[in-house]
Amino acid sequence: MLLPELFMLLFWLGVKFTVTTVDMRKKPAELKDLAPGTNPPFLLYNGTLKTDFIKIEEFLEQTLAPPRYPHLSPLNKESFDVGADIFAKFSAFIKNSPNNAVQKKNLLKEFKRLDDFLNSPLPEEIDHHSTETIGTSNRKFLDGNRLTLADCNLLPKLHVIRIASKKYCDFDIPVHFTGVWRYLQNASEREEFKQTCPADIEIEKAYFSVANNRK
Numbered sequence: 001m002l003l004p005e006l007f008m009l010l011f012w013l014g015v016k017f018t019v020t021t022v023d024m025r026k027k028p029a030e031l032k033d034l035a036p037g038t039n040p041p042f043l044l045y046n047g048t049l050k051t052d053f054i055k056i057e058e059f060l061e062q063t064l065a066p067p068r069y070p071h072l073s074p075l076n077k078e079s080f081d082v083g084a085d086i087f088a089k090f091s092a093f094i095k096n097s098p099n100n101a102v103q104k105k106n107l108l109k110e111f112k113r114l115d116d117f118l119n120s121p122l123p124e125e126i127d128h129h130s131t132e133t134i135g136t137s138n139r140k141f142l143d144g145n146r147l148t149l150a151d152c153n154l155l156p157k158l159h160v161i162r163i164a165s166k167k168y169c170d171f172d173i174p175v176h177f178t179g180v181w182r183y184l185q186n187a188s189e190r191e192e193f194k195q196t197c198p199a200d201i202e203i204e205k206a207y208f209s210v211a212n213n214r215k
Helices: 004-013 029-034 053-065 077-081 086-096 101-119 149-169 178-188 198-204
Strands: 044-045 047-049
Touching: 004 053, 029 101, 029 149, 044 053, 047 086, 053 086, 053 149, 077 149, 101 149, 149 178, 149 198
Parallel strands: none
Antiparallel strands: 044 047
């Protein structure tokens, strides 16, 4: 099993890899021996096993580094922070539907935070020698016009939120969040995103049990 976030990251970097589908209800013997009691993803490199998603990300960032690979980290710390809570708010929202007015409000608050950030010019977009004021940013991604690790983390989550929320909660990301929709539109034009996101039906299947065991 390869999380969409890691799948997108490796695809973007141009790393050659093989995806093997595993039925976690019938783990192969090699998986049981490799990491007993642990669910994927995990990474084995030179005999060292990493099972923590954050540690795997850190390893990839250190190993797949310039000049052979593009720089992964965003320049601005907030590019990483801005979407950190949105998936947790979505999880609470979908688990408590239809009596989820509070959770919906919390989710919308996170979307507004993301939208405000995407529409606000980054420091490097501002020409301090110009008398003109940039009102709204037109950048494609969180940290500018290039993908970073922050995008590989957030975009697959936003895709899941959009599909599962629509299917089971009749919730759409509000159209007035123009920055979020611009971001998703730009992502949809990238092969890294299109080729690594799960199909809608797979997301719907994954959240079927959640939707049918709601409070």
